[in-house]
Amino acid sequence: MKTFYWLVKREFWEHRGGFLWAPIIVGVIFLLLNLMAVIAAEVAGIDHGIRFNVGTDNNAIDVMVNNMQSGHLSQVGAGLDIAMYSASGLMAVVMGFIVLFYCLGTLYDERRDRSILFWKSLPVSDTATVLSKVIAATVLAPAIVFIVGAITGLLMLLLYAIVLSFHGVSVWQLLVMGHPFQVIANLLGSIPLYLLWALPTVGWLMLCSAWARNKPFLWAVLLPVGTGVILGWFSLMGSIGLSSKWYWSHIFSRMLLSVFPGGWFGALVGQPGEHVDPETASSALTYLNLSNSYSVLATANLWIGVAAGVAMIAGAIWFRRWRDDS
Amino acid sequence: MNAVVTARSVSKRYKNTAALDDVSFQIEAGRIVGLIGPNGAGKTTALKAILGLTDFQGELSVLGLDPRKQRDQLMEQVCFIADVAVLPRWLKVREAVDFVANVHPRFDRAKCEAFLARTKLQPEQRVKQMSKGMIVQLHLALVMAIDAKLLVLDEPTLGLDILYRKQFYHTLLEDYFDENKTIIVTTHQVEEVEHILTDLMFIRDGKIVLDADMEAIGERFIEVMVGAERAAEARSLKPLDERQVFGKSIFLFDGVNRTTLDALGEVRRPSVSDLFVATMKGTYA
Numbered sequence: 001m002k003t004f005y006w007l008v009k010r011e012f013w014e015h016r017g018g019f020l021w022a023p024i025i026v027g028v029i030f031l032l033l034n035l036m037a038v039i040a041a042e043v044a045g046i047d048h049g050i051r052f053n054v055g056t057d058n059n060a061i062d063v064m065v066n067n068m069q070s071g072h073l074s075q076v077g078a079g080l081d082i083a084m085y086s087a088s089g090l091m092a093v094v095m096g097f098i099v100l101f102y103c104l105g106t107l108y109d110e111r112r113d114r115s116i117l118f119w120k121s122l123p124v125s126d127t128a129t130v131l132s133k134v135i136a137a138t139v140l141a142p143a144i145v146f147i148v149g150a151i152t153g154l155l156m157l158l159l160y161a162i163v164l165s166f167h168g169v170s171v172w173q174l175l176v177m178g179h180p181f182q183v184i185a186n187l188l189g190s191i192p193l194y195l196l197w198a199l200p201t202v203g204w205l206m207l208c209s210a211w212a213r214n215k216p217f218l219w220a221v222l223l224p225v226g227t228g229v230i231l232g233w234f235s236l237m238g239s240i241g242l243s244s245k246w247y248w249s250h251i252f253s254r255m256l257l258s259v260f261p262g263g264w265f266g267a268l269v270g271q272p273g274e275h276v277d278p279e280t281a282s283s284a285l286t287y288l289n290l291s292n293s294y295s296v297l298a299t300a301n302l303w304i305g306v307a308a309g310v311a312m313i314a315g316a317i318w319f320r321r322w323r324d325d326s
Numbered sequence: 327m328n329a330v331v332t333a334r335s336v337s338k339r340y341k342n343t344a345a346l347d348d349v350s351f352q353i354e355a356g357r358i359v360g361l362i363g364p365n366g367a368g369k370t371t372a373l374k375a376i377l378g379l380t381d382f383q384g385e386l387s388v389l390g391l392d393p394r395k396q397r398d399q400l401m402e403q404v405c406f407i408a409d410v411a412v413l414p415r416w417l418k419v420r421e422a423v424d425f426v427a428n429v430h431p432r433f434d435r436a437k438c439e440a441f442l443a444r445t446k447l448q449p450e451q452r453v454k455q456m457s458k459g460m461i462v463q464l465h466l467a468l469v470m471a472i473d474a475k476l477l478v479l480d481e482p483t484l485g486l487d488i489l490y491r492k493q494f495y496h497t498l499l500e501d502y503f504d505e506n507k508t509i510i511v512t513t514h515q516v517e518e519v520e521h522i523l524t525d526l527m528f529i530r531d532g533k534i535v536l537d538a539d540m541e542a543i544g545e546r547f548i549e550v551m552v553g554a555e556r557a558a559e560a561r562s563l564k565p566l567d568e569r570q571v572f573g574k575s576i577f578l579f580d581g582v583n584r585t586t587l588d589a590l591g592e593v594r595r596p597s598v599s600d601l602f603v604a605t606m607k608g609t610y611a
Binding site (some may be wrong): 009010015113115117321322 | 381412415426
């Protein structure tokens with residue numbers, strides 16, 4: 001266990017830039033953009049004589065907030081929650097790319113720079129090493145992203161609260177309308193699901209990384225793309241019954257795109273569990289909540305992916321043990 | 327029996343060439359063995375087989391373990407430095423020590439830090455900021471702090487300047503080696519290791535062509551400097567090699583009676599590099 005902890009830590013040391021700094025930079029940019037938007041809105045407001053000021057006027061914000069019905073208030077709260085999600089969502093997209101390239105490089109780069117000979121001089125099994133890399137990609141990376149995302153979201157709420165307080169709206173009145181802790185719990189709670197969902201992609205990328213003599217990226221991408229194109233061509237000719245659309249959504253996307261968090265929502269479409277109408281803000285939130293996310297556990301899509309992922313990771317372990325080219 | 331490594335008919339083929347061709351040998355504990363051979367002779371393959379980094383045919387036992395099946399256990403007892411540039415470039419000195427200290431059960435942190443204190447390495451320094459010599463110092467400090475039974479060195483001083491090379495072997499001999507440890511080293515810089523070796527193995531085209539301890543080599547191989555007038559007589563004794571220096575001929579003999587040779591001229595012990603050159607004649611032809 002101690003060895004495993006240090007192995008994951010080692011991955012963090014090596015990839016601090018992608019795992020830690022990338023989400024922080026995205027967060028800072030996100031906050032800056034929000035700040036710029038707020039300033040632009042304030043300036044526009046002054047220029048066009050729109051009054052954000054406190055007053056008896058019905059258009060004044062404090063009056064608007066105070067006059068809101070409880071139903072509207074919950075809509076405002078949901079809007080705030082969505083705003084909080086949006087920070088993490090942006091980072092999650094960036095993280096998808098980082099995890100993709102991490103998995104693709106991790107077992108290849110150590111062979112190319114021959115540092116594998118150093119790691120292999122230590123009494124650490126190949127299984128433990130490869131699994132530590134899987135955990136770094138599927139648990140460590142999203143954990144950092146969601147924590148940084150939550151902090152960014154909270155800072156953003158604080159930013160808006162402070163701005164609105166200049167217009168006479170109470171900071172706390174606004175903040176209690178949202179459910180920041182529920183949002184954070186939701187994000188962190190989805191990590192185990194992310195692990196399961198991302199396994200086929202992580203497995204495929206790491207298998208290519210452990211196996212390819214050179215250019216793992218080409219293998220990892222060209223093989224599935226090429227298969228899809230050929231299938232598409234055959235189905236165009238009408239010679240086989242298999243639709244290439246099925247291939248792209250069920251094989252290709254699971255092989256390469258499942259490192260992007262939230263991909264499981266796509267798998268829920270058309271499932272019997274899908275009972276939420278993502279029209280209004282608050283129902284969109286219900287859509288995002290854990291019980292809805294985890295209903296993907298009932299789909300064969302997820303578990304077939306897990307099985308394929310485990311098999312490919314086992315293959316990657318075998319190649320790391322026996323590949324002899326450094 | 328106290329063998330650290332026992333190889334019986336070990337073979338390894340890469341596509342068309344045999345990197346190891348039915349090799350058998352035994353290495354005893356407490357020895358420093360030089361595995362010497364030209365490029366592509368199979369030195370690195372032999373080491374990789376011992377370390378369980380490659381598959382092979384035949385039987386190989388290292389410290390009583392099969393390197394193919396029991397590699398993870400084996401690596402607790404075996405250390406290796408595979409040439410200079412295998413430490414990852416992003417690694418900091420502090421991280422390297424922390425990591426090895428926490429994954430290696432036989433690592434002595436205090437010892438490692440004492441070795442590092444004798445160098446210019448700083449805890450926050452990264453491998454990519456170091457010279458080759460400094461990288462080797464770091465690697466050596468890590469390895470020497472591990473209480474291993476077998477140390478395998480594959481061209482450990484390649485590309486280092488002479489100060490680092492001398493220091494490397496000096497440290498190894500003074501602060502690391504003892505009768506419970508065994509070292510196997512491959513190198514091209516034969517002159518620098520010949521004084522520390524206890525055993526010599528020459529490998530050529532995947533075969534062990536010489537396997538003897540240094541004393542036996544001193545008895546078996548003799549170099550004689552012979553004047554021109556007796557050169558023909560010397561040639562009749564079938565020397566391994568002949569070269570000319572200052573109008574005299576230097577002959578290298580294998581297993582010829584010493585008293586016979588004493589009569590011919592000035593007798594001396596051949597250097598390992600002369601022996602190597604004579605043994606490997608025609609390798610690249």
